[in-house]
Amino acid sequence: MANYTKRDEVAVIELNNPPVNALSFEVRSGLQNALKSAIDDQDVKCIVIHGKGKNFSAGADIKEFGAGTKQQKPWITDACRLADESSKPVVAAIAGTALGGGLEVALFCHYRIGTPSCRVGFPEVQIGILPGAGGTQRLPRLIGVNSSIDMITSGRHVMAEEAMKLGILDKIVTEDIIEEGVKFAKSVVGLDLAHRILKNRKIEAVSPKVFDDEISRVKKKYKGYIAPLFCLKAIQASVQLPYDASMEQELQLFQHLVGSNQAKAQQYAFFAERTSARWQLPTGANSQNASPLPVKTAGVIGAGTMGAGIALCLITSGIPTVLVEQDQKFLEKGIKTMEGDLRGSVALKKMTAEQAKKAMLILKPSVNFEDLHDVDLVIEAVYENLALKKEIFAKLDKICQPQTILCTNTSSLDIDMIAEATKRMDKVVGTHFFAPAYIMKLQENVYGKNTSAETVATVMALGRRIRKVPVLVGTCESFAANRMLHPYVTEALYLVEEGASPYEVDQVLEDFGMPMGMFRVSDLSGLDIGYKVRREAAKRQGIDLTLGTRFVNGERVCLLADVLVEKGRLGIKSGKGWYNYGSPGKKEAIPDPEVLDIIEEHCRKFGIKKQKISSQEILERMQLALINEGFRILEEGIVSKPEDIDVIWIYGFGWPKYMGGPMFYANEMKLKNVYRKICDFHQKYPFSIHWTPSKLLARLSETDLPISNWTSLINSNSKL
Numbered sequence: 001m002a003n004y005t006k007r008d009e010v011a012v013i014e015l016n017n018p019p020v021n022a023l024s025f026e027v028r029s030g031l032q033n034a035l036k037s038a039i040d041d042q043d044v045k046c047i048v049i050h051g052k053g054k055n056f057s058a059g060a061d062i063k064e065f066g067a068g069t070k071q072q073k074p075w076i077t078d079a080c081r082l083a084d085e086s087s088k089p090v091v092a093a094i095a096g097t098a099l100g101g102g103l104e105v106a107l108f109c110h111y112r113i114g115t116p117s118c119r120v121g122f123p124e125v126q127i128g129i130l131p132g133a134g135g136t137q138r139l140p141r142l143i144g145v146n147s148s149i150d151m152i153t154s155g156r157h158v159m160a161e162e163a164m165k166l167g168i169l170d171k172i173v174t175e176d177i178i179e180e181g182v183k184f185a186k187s188v189v190g191l192d193l194a195h196r197i198l199k200n201r202k203i204e205a206v207s208p209k210v211f212d213d214e215i216s217r218v219k220k221k222y223k224g225y226i227a228p229l230f231c232l233k234a235i236q237a238s239v240q241l242p243y244d245a246s247m248e249q250e251l252q253l254f255q256h257l258v259g260s261n262q263a264k265a266q267q268y269a270f271f272a273e274r275t276s277a278r279w280q281l282p283t284g285a286n287s288q289n290a291s292p293l294p295v296k297t298a299g300v301i302g303a304g305t306m307g308a309g310i311a312l313c314l315i316t317s318g319i320p321t322v323l324v325e326q327d328q329k330f331l332e333k334g335i336k337t338m339e340g341d342l343r344g345s346v347a348l349k350k351m352t353a354e355q356a357k358k359a360m361l362i363l364k365p366s367v368n369f370e371d372l373h374d375v376d377l378v379i380e381a382v383y384e385n386l387a388l389k390k391e392i393f394a395k396l397d398k399i400c401q402p403q404t405i406l407c408t409n410t411s412s413l414d415i416d417m418i419a420e421a422t423k424r425m426d427k428v429v430g431t432h433f434f435a436p437a438y439i440m441k442l443q444e445n446v447y448g449k450n451t452s453a454e455t456v457a458t459v460m461a462l463g464r465r466i467r468k469v470p471v472l473v474g475t476c477e478s479f480a481a482n483r484m485l486h487p488y489v490t491e492a493l494y495l496v497e498e499g500a501s502p503y504e505v506d507q508v509l510e511d512f513g514m515p516m517g518m519f520r521v522s523d524l525s526g527l528d529i530g531y532k533v534r535r536e537a538a539k540r541q542g543i544d545l546t547l548g549t550r551f552v553n554g555e556r557v558c559l560l561a562d563v564l565v566e567k568g569r570l571g572i573k574s575g576k577g578w579y580n581y582g583s584p585g586k587k588e589a590i591p592d593p594e595v596l597d598i599i600e601e602h603c604r605k606f607g608i609k610k611q612k613i614s615s616q617e618i619l620e621r622m623q624l625a626l627i628n629e630g631f632r633i634l635e636e637g638i639v640s641k642p643e644d645i646d647v648i649w650i651y652g653f654g655w656p657k658y659m660g661g662p663m664f665y666a667n668e669m670k671l672k673n674v675y676r677k678i679c680d681f682h683q684k685y686p687f688s689i690h691w692t693p694s695k696l697l698a699r700l701s702e703t704d705l706p707i708s709n710w711t712s713l714i715n716s717n718s719k720l
């Protein structure tokens, strides 16, 4: 709703819908009525609109776009049109965020003022739609076409200072936002408003080439997403048509998008991320009843690939960090990497040179573990070796304060075994970052059997603070993310053995929307890593793994990647892997006939007949294999809800948001179809354990429940 009060001759309208003042039906109606009252009241000379609490408004209520619900009138445009017609100045007084429809309300106002920390933006593209309440028409009239294209197609938030430079804000104010709004509104009473009404403003002439170029840029940058292209069409309409006609065009484009599958998937992803933040432990402790410990300072051990990236995340979030290495040489190498990454961020305008410098000032490089004596939390990122990690945790247990939380970035080792090296098993937890740690958003937090709720709350809060998307998972072989990757990678190799080329497989995945095909990703990570892991695992199990091995414990094995390694093809680092890169370190992946010969030779050796494999089969086998594993992970309680798995795939492996995530995708395919296909594959490929259908999937496939209700079935029927 919207509250209406008066301060002398000023009408003050307060948008009131906690927590973010989303513009629900009640708020829109309230705003319309309040504007009417203010305009009709002879004593009112000017009007201020502000948001109750921390935000002006986060825009339209996204839940109202859900399947089957129709936005009831008045729409934002109906409510705000009154401001256009008002002879009394209307001022938007912005604190916190004015996003989407929130910014559209502000653009109907004659003036906009904001606090120094306020943010404005049109993030609609991120939920698969466009600013459909005049945003694409009014913003270009205020800040020009080029800046509007940038803001609307990227969805980025613009901070107060930039908003002022662009002309979105008329003033930045430092005192109480309502008082300032009232003062400002009084100061503009009597001024001519004609030019302040954005619909009256002339729009600059722009050549069609600008839009042609932008279409090419957007297609490349936001590959597969339709909303940014629709945004461009709407902005182009603002240039080509009179205001009323282009508003009509914007609405039509909006209606098309709002009913699209992409919008549905992206809006699901928006809420999945927030659902995933609401974690729960098997003990019943959860995000509602556990409080995080304060993290004022942190430590990182190991300045290698991961440690340097993790330390960067911490210092660029303002957390003073001690970075400890085994010797000066490794330390300097890590710092050089960090400095290079910061230079990259400055070049990409993600931060200023001043901010980068400030970040490095709160880093304390060290080769002395004693420097970790007073930190609140330590993240260990040394070599993947259990004995070494245990030694380090025992040492930390002695050096650090009793309340200090000890985290490990291990990607595969048992958290409980590492915790056993300490006398604070409740304070040991996995914080599994993804490479490159400074860039990838996923932070897979892994609890052990003794990890306390307070410890979990602390690492989940830390994740958000350092701009990651944290997800909580339980302990199992490879944890949730990499465990799901295993059947996906395995199927890719089987497909290649059976007749698909690695390049066909990658093309199918990239056409689906993955940022890179599986084989390109393998080349990037280095084929030798998997080679070593497989050999160490085999050694532990007493298995003699050779290039001639076809079955291990009754399961089919494909060691084609190891054949490449033994031929010196390690991936990008050696200039050759599944692809040819010309020379080591080069990124352009060129399909290589030599690899196809190696595959032929391998298949001849094992008598495997080549078949034609369709794109559909490639996609189904890879996606369904990982989806089945996802259901098993849910079934075992490793994650507590399907949204966790989708968030992992979106932020850890680049699953396209417009496809919602693997669990959402399965839901869209209908679970009974998914289950039937998995059963068919199980019958056809009996030597692949990953096709054994998940019992949870079998149960859910009988119910036809939508994804939003799976968790209640899982909780009500934990014995499957």
Ligand SMILES: CCCCCCCCCCCCCC(=O)CC(=O)SCCNC(=O)CCNC(=O)[C@H](O)C(C)(C)COP(=O)(O)OP(=O)(O)OC[C@H]1O[C@@H](n2cnc3c(N)ncnc32)[C@H](O)[C@@H]1OP(=O)(O)O
Residues within 6 Å of the ligand: 019, 020, 022, 055, 058, 059, 060, 061, 062, 063, 065, 069, 070, 071, 075, 076, 097, 099, 100, 101, 102, 104, 123, 124, 127, 130, 131, 132, 133, 135, 254, 255, 258, 271, 274, 275
């Ligand atoms: C179907 C037929 C249609 C017919 C045609 C009808 C035509 C009508 C024309 C309508 C035109 C509307 C045009 C328009 O401009 C559309 C929009 O405005 S879409 C919304 C755009 N805004 C956003 O995308 C912002 C989303 N929110 C955020 O980015 C963050 O929440 C924010 C930065 C604001 C705050 O972040 P933080 O403090 O970290 O809090 P949380 O993110 O955890 O959020 C707290 C809480 O609030 C929920 N929430 C946030 N925003 C919205 C929202 N816009 N709608 C609904 N709910 C929202 C969020 O989910 C959290 O709640 P949980 O319960 O934890 O999930």
Ligand SMILES: NC(=O)C1=CN([C@@H]2O[C@H](COP(=O)(O)OP(=O)(O)OC[C@H]3O[C@@H](n4cnc5c(N)ncnc54)[C@H](O)[C@@H]3O)[C@@H](O)[C@H]2O)C=CC1
Residues within 6 Å of the ligand: 301, 302, 303, 304, 305, 306, 307, 324, 325, 326, 327, 330, 381, 382, 383, 384, 385, 388, 392, 409, 410, 411, 412, 432, 433, 434, 435
């Ligand atoms: N590289 C990757 O893609 C990912 C790695 N991980 C995990 O992160 C951890 C680190 O991996 P990387 O960064 O790739 O390894 P890395 O080999 O690049 O770096 C490890 C660093 O630890 C340092 N180190 C070794 N012993 C030490 C000691 N006693 N004291 C202080 N420093 C010491 C080394 O000098 C080296 O700089 C491993 O557990 C790995 O499994 C997790 C996710 C992804």
